[in-house]
């Protein structure tokens with residue numbers, strides 16, 4: 001009973017999760033429990049497997065061992081039904097935005113609710129306009145992605161993810177490709193979501209932001225979570241040598 | 254050297270026939286392009302999404318029609334098929350020959366376009382919950398159409414000029430009409446300079462129309478010359 005209660009308490013539970021690309025192991029027995037409304041930051045050198053975790057969660061990359069539970073229920077990644085359930089409850093924002101190039105900003109946001117969820121187009125459009133203005137885009141909604149700056153595209157991508165009303169938001173280095181002056185707009189958006197209680201996994205190298213917005217930070221290297229703890233602890237008194245080295249490198253910048 | 258005096262006056266009465274010929278040239282190009290587009294789309298779809306065994310026969314078709322002269326292909330249809338009991342009018346032979354030829358080239362052009370679909374957009378569609386068919390309908394096809402519009406337009410222009418070989422089979426398109434009028438008036442320089450101007454006019458017209466269509470449908474840049 002106790003165990004069921006514990007997993008029901010957690011929004012997302014990643015247990016002994018491994019993944020391979022061919023023969024190369026990219027995730028090595030990852031364990032991570034995320035409570036409802038919790039914001040977990042993922043940090044680590046490039047190639048350490050941060051994106052792979054998010055890709056496995058959404059079913060874009062197959063897992064080779066372990067399990068993921070959502071709201072206490074194990075996701076069966078070989079069942080279309082189960083994967084659909086996960087994708088309906090979560091949304092991912094990619095580093096490279098991945099907007100649909102043949103659609104305007106507004107259409108990018110409305111297409112999934114209208115065509116996939118079969119919702120009323122007018123109602124969806126009103127919501128989409130509200131979402132786009134929430135991320136600071138009101139005048140650009142009829143533009144196509146190639147007519148928007150990187151920061152604007154990234155915010156359209158966030159609005160598109162939010163349009164499906166996810167419970168869990170997965171953000172993969174969403175400010176890495178942005179010019180510095182655009183970063184703060186995007187971070188403001190994420191900050192607001194965090195304060196509204198959205199469960200999030202955020203991959204980012206923005207130390208100040210991660211410290212402020214993350215409840216916990218997991219440090220990764222070579223497909224492992226090396227250590228996981230409160231932001232203050234990871235940044236100020238890391239237990240592991242590799243974490244210390246990484247943090248000091250980033251702080252020097 | 255150039256002591257020739259141009260006498261356009263003699264050929265003006267024939268201008269309506271030349272314009273009829275220009276119209277027929279556009280018609281042949283349009284019909285065979287549409288036929289070729291159907292063949293090319295079917296082939297490229299089969300190559301990208303169809304079973305493995307289908308690739309070989311399609312490749313053979315493409316290699317044959319892109320490596321033999323168009324003229325020879327039409328000769329074959331026009332002169333060799335009657336021996337097999339299939340009689341084609343010269344118009345039909347030209348139309349079928351150009352359609353098959355276009356089908357081969359448009360297979361190649363479209364196959365290249367199909368391979369440009371971007372994995373990243375597909376992944377975005379997948380995680381948003383698009384079914385396979387919805388991915389094709391909303392992401393793959395619009396993208397392919399946009400990528401392919403310029404090269405397909407160019408091929409249409411090339412085909413418009415290619416219709417002149419129909420004259421050899423007695424089809425009275427622009428060049429055919431010119432040959433006829435030439436044998437009546439013998440004002441070759443005048444006739445063929447007017448014919449050249451008409452070819453330029455119809456290709457410009459077609460480019461302009463396609464350019465406008467492209468900028469309306471796909472926001473491609475309007476560039477005629």
Ligand SMILES: Nc1ncnc2c1ncn2[C@@H]1O[C@H](COP(=O)(O)OP(=O)(O)O)[C@@H](O)[C@H]1O
Pocket residue numbers: 021024026044045046047048049050051052053
């Ligand atoms: N599609 C792929 N095929 C093969 N190897 C990959 C692929 N994607 C990522 N990798 C490898 O997996 C490892 C982890 O990558 P990734 O999860 O993207 O790391 P991170 O996001 O932390 O930079 C890297 O060594 C990378 O080279």
Ligand SMILES: [Mg+2]
Pocket residue numbers: 050051052172173
């Ligand atoms: Mg990454």
